[in-house]
Amino acid sequence: MVEIRLTNSRTRRKEVFTPIDASDVRMYVCGPTVYDRAHLGNARPVVVFDMLFRLLRHVYGPDHVRYVRNFTDVDDKINAAAQARKAAGAGGSLEELIRARTEETIGWYHADMAALGALPPTAEPRATDFIGQMIAMIGILIERGHAYAAEGHVLFRVRSYRDYGALSGRSVDDMIAGARVEVAPFKEDPMDFVLWKPSDASLPGWDSPWGRGRPGWHIECSAMSHELLGDSFDIHGGGIDLQFPHHENEIAQSCCAHPEGGFARVWMHNEMLLVEGKKMSKSLGNFFTVRDLLDRGVPGEVIRFVFLSTHYGKPMDWTEKKQLEASKAIRKMAGMLGMRGTEFLTGLEEGKPLNSVVDALADDMNTHGALHALDRSTLQLAYRELDLIDIIPDIYASQRLLGFDLKGHPEAWARAIQHDETMGIVRSRAPSTKPELLVDLEVRMVQLRAEATSSKNFSAVDALKAALTAAGVEVRMSKAGVELLPGPGFDPSKLEALK
């Protein structure tokens, strides 16, 4: 069994991971509030914990890992968006407008995250489906003296939980001293946080012992993780920005409501995403969504590669340059799959992931190390050229473990065809994800080139080549033929004129 080591935010140390039950490894990750398209920052924890999910599945077996990631579909931003739509004359009740918006957002989220190669979690609970459990948990907290009702609100009594602040290394007194927020008059203590708040008629609400209202933000994760994963589970993940107050509050709620359980044993936090060295924000104009990138022609696997090239515990800077480097690296990775020709590539099946890759991942998810282990130059040092060809199925399996499936990548086929040509094998046009238009243009280019070779006038060939290059197409000409590949800046619209 591979020994996995993970940095536990709670102890601030790298520890050997031992699941509570190896036949049922359980992980909970805080998911998105579904009011709008996921921005690039939202995608980082998705890829990070997808990688952990894949590693756990590899080590413990796909049927022995449960990964829960919630959807927060009750939230004031969602309410505000729905109220704005209603004010703008949209039909339907507020509840219907909210439901429509959250449904739509969840659909986008699924599509965008799938494009990044993220597996669907085992369960994706929606907060609104667990209001009953939240009310029950709040009831227990009041019973045990950890919460109190005041003016239609229910508040958690922070002073009743000794370890409050332990996760994020803060003391309640320090925080009060440095507090910048206005304190609601009905709070016993400035740090007490809301479990339940009242809703007026213009807001969605549920009946509760404390009147019609809606849950505070933190209680949903406590209620859902308890309902789906139990009193104690293995890993709780999320962005470092959630460490305080969200995760601190979750721990307080869960541990006070279910003191018999240990709640999450390992806490993992991914660091933030920056864009060109700055935090992504609308005011700086460097804010963009995953969909924006995909629509701009940046493939999902390139985004994934950039994410995986930085350790999850370090801030990751998204830059144009990294994006270009990643697309080159992806091409090289894909190219290796074609080293043995088209016939082999067509029938390529997954072998067993390389130990060097698994070991890197098992070492606190050193994804950069895993990618490095898959570099051709690294592999060439570890294996002789002939052996390298033998382990293509293992290389493929390793890539798949990292969430990349490059079997259909144009570069894999280009390499395979090149191999066939060198070996004198008749080329067979195999399925790749290359756009049809490029295949047609290849044929035309071959004809023009044949004419040019006899006439010694290459101007027509050069003109076509220039147009293709301008559209971001990579033009490769060899004695045997022409290969057109979409490059990093490929823009299909610029090819329309060449039809």
Place this chain on the structure above:
RNA sequence: GGCGGGUUGGCGGAGAGGUUACGCAGCGGAUUGCAAAUCCGUGAAGACCGGUUCGAUUCCGGUACCCGCCUCCA
């Protein structure tokens, strides 16, 4: 103000107390109608100041600078 993280070659970015990380870019070569891609080769580092050590970029302390969190946020 409190808490946390960082500072490595032109750029990105690792591991390891003493041996070349690696990639990209650059440069030289092979190849090409010209290119592209590919292949071969190649130079370049460890913020600053102290300490521990036979030896530190790697451990310890301090300084400077950068970033994040403390308020919705992944």
